[in-house]
Amino acid sequence: MLLIFTSLGSAAAIAFAIDEGESLEGYMFSLNREVDQLPRTTGRRSFLIAASAAAVGLYWYVQRSEPAPAAKASADLWKKVSIVEFSDSGQRKGVVSVATLIKTEDEWKKQLSPDSFEVTRQAGTERAYTNENPNEHAKGVFRCICCDTALFDSSTKFESGTGWPSFWAPIAKENILETTDNSFGIVRTAVSCRRCDAHLGHVFDDGPPPTGLRYCMNSVAMRFARAS
Numbered sequence: 001m002l003l004i005f006t007s008l009g010s011a012a013a014i015a016f017a018i019d020e021g022e023s024l025e026g027y028m029f030s031l032n033r034e035v036d037q038l039p040r041t042t043g044r045r046s047f048l049i050a051a052s053a054a055a056v057g058l059y060w061y062v063q064r065s066e067p068a069p070a071a072k073a074s075a076d077l078w079k080k081v082s083i084v085e086f087s088d089s090g091q092r093k094g095v096v097s098v099a100t101l102i103k104t105e106d107e108w109k110k111q112l113s114p115d116s117f118e119v120t121r122q123a124g125t126e127r128a129y130t131n132e133n134p135n136e137h138a139k140g141v142f143r144c145i146c147c148d149t150a151l152f153d154s155s156t157k158f159e160s161g162t163g164w165p166s167f168w169a170p171i172a173k174e175n176i177l178e179t180t181d182n183s184f185g186i187v188r189t190a191v192s193c194r195r196c197d198a199h200l201g202h203v204f205d206d207g208p209p210p211t212g213l214r215y216c217m218n219s220v221a222m223r224f225a226r227a228s
């Protein structure tokens with residue numbers, strides 16, 4: 001009876017130590033402390049059995065609580081970002097916390113046209129004047145072709161004469177990411193979608209008022225959602 005009690009006590013001490021977020025060293029210390037506190041009358045044999053039972057208990061606990069490698073990897077990828085939601089008429093609906101959208105190359109290829117795939121997933125650039133959005137300046141919102149996040153309001157679109165759809169501001173700073181791009185030996189600022197990391201285009205400081213910025217976008221990186 002004493003033996004069973006001691007075993008359970010040790011196992012419980014281990015479980016408690018781990019639950020409290022202690023390291024394995026912490027657990028080892030707990031086990032030694034348990035041992036030190038054992039009554040002198042406990043025989044060596046009983047003590048060894050108790051320690052073995054505790055080890056089995058620890059093994060069982062760790063096995064049960066350790067996530068599978070695949071689950072651990074996906075947990076690392078599963079990050080949250082805060083973006084602003086908009087209706088198709090450009091009305092701000094509020095900030096939402098969403099999981100970043102991560103897909104394999106094959107999954108993106110299935111979802112996107114070859115041109116959209118090359119631009120958004122491989123940081124490509126469409127040829128100028130090939131697809132300067134057909135929607136002119138109709139009221140609506142330009143959304144990410146990959147994840148539908150709102151990117152630009154058509155009211156900020158202007159004629160840049162570059163052959164690429166150009167805007168003087170994003171619909172919300174939270175919805176895009178700006179990073180330094182050193183490709184082709186030129187320092188530029190690349191613009192991507194905050195939620196899915198789709199490459200969208202670049203931003204330059206030769207735009208019109210009120211910002212003086214020119215967000216030079218690839219039309220195949222976006223879809224136009226006309227205001228209803």
Ligand SMILES: [Zn+2]
Pocket residue numbers: 144145146147148149193194195196197198
């Ligand atoms: Zn996106």
